Amino acid sequence: MDKGLLAYLLIPLLSAVIIPFAARTRPKMADILANVTLLAGLANLLWLALRPSMIAGGFADIPGDGLSLLLVAAVYLVGLCVTFFSAYFIEEGLPNRPAYYSLLLVSVAAMTGVVTTTDFFTLYVFIEVLAVTSFALITTDDSSAGIEGALKYFFLTFPASVLIIVGIAILMMTLGSLSYENLRLFMASDAPAGPVTFASALIMLGFIVKSGVVPFHTWTPDAYQGAYAPVSAHLAGIVTKISGVYAIIKLATLLRFFDGRAQALSEMLMFLGMLSIAVGALAALKQTNFKRMLAFSSISQIGYIVLAAGLGTPLAIMGAVFHLINHATFKTVLFLNSASLEKSTGTTDMDKLGGMEHSMPWTSWTSIVALLSTAGVPPLSGFWSKLLIILALWESGLRVYAVLALLFSIVTLAYFMMMQKKVFFGKKTPASERVQEVSAPLLAPVVLMSAIIVALGLLFPYFYAYVKVVAERIIL
């Protein structure tokens, strides 16, 4: 475990423990504490990563492998957006309000643990913590859909934990240790890697199930659609990415796919990634519910990351990491906006919405920025990550995958265009007739995130320097 980043785990935990006591008399204290904790953490992280000497030095002194730092920043950013949004979104009478913030903070702490750990079993432990918090968070508002989503999420992903444990058992037996470093050294050596690869494949399968790759995706749309509105942003934006996709990328680099030592696993992963892209995009085409469509789009976008991770070349890993970050930004914007829409209009059914551009301009335009970024329209950030991934595929000679990835990128654009036409443009429907824009605090997180999307796209050359350092460090 990276000692330097341990504080980012401990402080939210401490805060989470304090909140129920602090909020006993004044419920508002819960909001304030949670927000302050995350904001302080984020400020600290930004200083760590973006102080001038660090930039001038080409990010040579970042602690650890850099990926941890980047993802901790992403976790804190999304966490902050969600808590800030929740502070103004949450109903006054919600009885489990302090527990809600505590759970959010525990989940942030768990995610920090996930991305800073250097051991498979610890990774498993934190991922279980994360999963447990997610179930409770999904059902925050006691809705019928929420409990359904939570139960499906619970039962469809827990068998994956068992697979991970079996994989860990075999790994312990054949490698003698569970640390990343040992696996990396083992894969770099010439020893026969069969049992270790099989163990890794089982662990990988567990994470594939937990990240919602087709055909293990079935819980994803239900959980996202049923979840309490800000929680779905938290879940789609960061939780499932950290609990599944991060580990896939990590394993892909540790197994040195670019060496061809785990060829079968690499090919399997790429196939599943492509399948995800295709099924997610095609399923999203015919959705009528805003959140469910976003969920399928999320499956499709995860497919890109998994595809790149399966390829495993430095360029592809760079693309995957960058797409992970981008996905966190744009999916957070979209799900938070869906929450705003739900709050204003009372529905997320796209057939009942229309012409929101006039009544809710900020919500609409931030959504459109995020949508375009998702579809990979230049110069937004999503374009660059998809470009990196497709370039990496093309360079490795996987022309068919590259072309298909490009093609489904167009399908992504198509269903988002349809959705935009239905929801934001076009004629006003009765449901959206007397709708007001939501208040400024609810807009602040999405505007911030949209600004980040645009900034990452426009300032890509600077960001590229950082991601390149990260990719080199985690690969070599």
Place this chain on the structure above:
Amino acid sequence: MNLILIPIILPIVSALALLLISERTRYLKELLAICASVVSLLAAANIFLLPAQTVSYAWLGSAISFTLSTDTLSAFLLLAAGLFSAAISIYSFSMPNKGPAKWFFFNLLMTQAFASGAALADNMVAMLFFWEGLLVFLYTFIALSQTTYAAKRTAMKAFLINGATDICLLVGITITGYIAGTMSMSEISHNKLTLDYGWSVFAYVLLLIGAVSKAGAFPFHTWIPDAATDSSASFMAFVPAAIDKLLGIYFLARASIYLFVLNGTMQLVLMTLGAVTILVAVMMALVQKDYKRLLSYHAVSQTGYMILGIGTLNPIGIAGGLFHMINHATYKSCLFMTSGSVERQAGTTDLSKLGGLFRAMPVTGLCFIIAAAAISGIAPLNGFFSKELVYKGTLDTGYTIFFLAAELGSFLTLASFLKLGHSVFFGVRPENLKETKEAPFSMLLPMLGLAAICVVFGFGAQLPINWFISPSLEALNIRHGILTGFHPDKLYFLSVIVILAAVINHLLGLAAGGGKADKASDHIHYAPVLKEAYAMAERRVFDIYEVGMDRVVPAFSYALFKVDRFFDWVIDTAPSGAAGFLGNTSRRFHTGSYPLYMALTLAGAIIYILLLASNGGLK
């Protein structure tokens, strides 16, 4: 900035500035346009007086350079374009029926700029650039001159006809450049191309099509009469009467004399084209019942003389062609201006509703008489001298038949102008025109100016020939003898005979038409054979554009539509159908049923494990 660039850049800048001026300001747009055109006229005069110079900018590497060169022919063209632009912009100051002033002057200045560019360009690609620019502004000029549907339709007709021929020009220029190895016209002229083999003949024919189509010769003329009724007199006076003729004949001369060495066959083709244009158009002109439409057919007909002159390929004929080009621009522009004045003052251009306006509009009438006399080739106005040169050149080639055709054309021209003048300015004034007044000064001034040029170029024919035509021939590398002077030979007497015949014909027509001047041509119109021919012409049987639009295009477009549907199906319906099908399948699959999801998850996991255990497994 180089002086050469002023006639190109200044109008463009002014035109763009015009767009920024509010629609509500009065006179500001007009004054800006007049200033811009007058200044560029002065710049053009200055350029003309200076020795030839060249401005060159590298463009697309060294192969295609943006070269402007002011040899005397180009400078002469530039001067003429500036002159007509200035005249028309002054004329249009108080001309009502010209569309929105902003867009009218925008188009006028843009046309002037691009015409100047085309005249100056030495590189054929640069010339093509300007040439195609003119095409765009031709469309907007017509389309914006009136708000009617007919204006749009005619604009499209003009655009399509000129667009098609411009594509021919494009291909021709490409082939010419490829054969010659250079795109520079002056370099090609040092080593002229011959028509010895197929590709060069093909290239020349394409260039010829481009040039004569711009000049508005048969059979590419059909948009001009339509434009006469569907757009403004200012436009007619500027583009089809002046700019198009100048550029078309200019490039015809360049192509036929400067770039290629023509053979006898091609000479015959050119002269036939000229003669046919003269006769067909003038026959049509004779029977027209509308002031502007009648003039527009003459604009076509006169092109025939120029093509005939160039086609003679001897110095006298070429000089005649070029001289006729500038003369025609002068008097035809003037005539269209008179038609605009009459339209403004009397409210109509229908000949049967006009009459006796000379008393009410003496200056306009005077200008009309001068210009009409000039176009009819009555000595000693300018038209007479240029026609004389063309006749002489034609006779020198030995093909007397073309000379006779030209004379016949001259006869019919005069006949139709007798009819026109008689029915507009003389005869009985209708009751509703009693109050008609003279046109305003801003309209009279350019008319008078052009009429004065007609007179000056006639009485002092030595002047333009020495100043403009002779240097132009030198620019085309033609050695020539004396071109000018009044030839008291049999040609002169022939022209007198033609005049007399025309007058007699007019009197006959009047007698047959019951004294109505506008029916003075009916005896020809309804003559036994001609009657059917005219009827067919009125049904537009001879208009290849209309025939094409009616017969060929629908069938072709239907076929294209089918092809398009197919591609549409391939790229649109089929994928969206497939995507919709897959999306619906996915919707049906995601039933929300837990056991199904569980089974899928477990089956996926089992297949994954089995595949990896058996395939990559433990090796």
Place this chain on the structure above:
Amino acid sequence: MNIFSLDWYLIAIIMFVGFYCMLASRSIVRQLIGLEIISKAAMLTVISAGALSNNLIYAQALLITMIVIEVVVVATGLALLVKNFRLHGSADIWTLSSLKG
């Protein structure tokens, strides 16, 4: 067949039973029982692997953590069950199919 592979063979059967339970049962309680059964089987793989590689102490350390996790997971699962029972009045997971499409 040595003792180790026999152990794993039986573990696989236990795991199969657990997965079958999760696939076939409508009751959320039985789903949880199936989950428990497969995680017991997973624990057995850990201890068995530890014993084989003479790493029992390490395996025990893992197992203790796993048991703690298991308790919390089961508690969460039962909490969800109770909540679902309150909202829907049944503990049948097969009837939960309002989220679809």
Place this chain on the structure above:
Amino acid sequence: MIYHTLLFALAAVFALWAVMARKLLVSAIMLALVSVCVSLIFFDFGAPWAGVFELSVCAGLITVLFVGAVSLIRAEDEKRPENRARFYALPFAAAIFAIAAWFYLPAFVEELAAGAKIGSGGGSIGRALWGMRRPDLLGQVLMLAAGVFVIKSVFPRRTQSK
């Protein structure tokens, strides 16, 4: 050897029983018996700490939780009994799986075991937990905190109860 395998077989039988039992209460008790078998297996392997934890926590605490939950929903559950046919099919399915696995699985597992890396095996459980698995302890703390908050979130103290 026989005892060892017997315990495994017993665990399998109890697991089968737990799944097939008609009453949920019996299922819960059978699950507890599976846990007992597993803890006995731990003892047999020489892992007393894990055995004690398993016996106390899984066989004890979890069973209590299950019994509590079952008693809450029993009345409703007995109104709508499940289709038993699926459960009667389980022994046959398990037998088919057992026979199929008999041919492939042991060979595969032996191949896996051949790649095993034999460790040193010394040390105490305390040192192993504190020395090697310290981050896991942090994870346990986090897990327990999460568990507490989950329960608090799902069963909030209703201030103004309906």
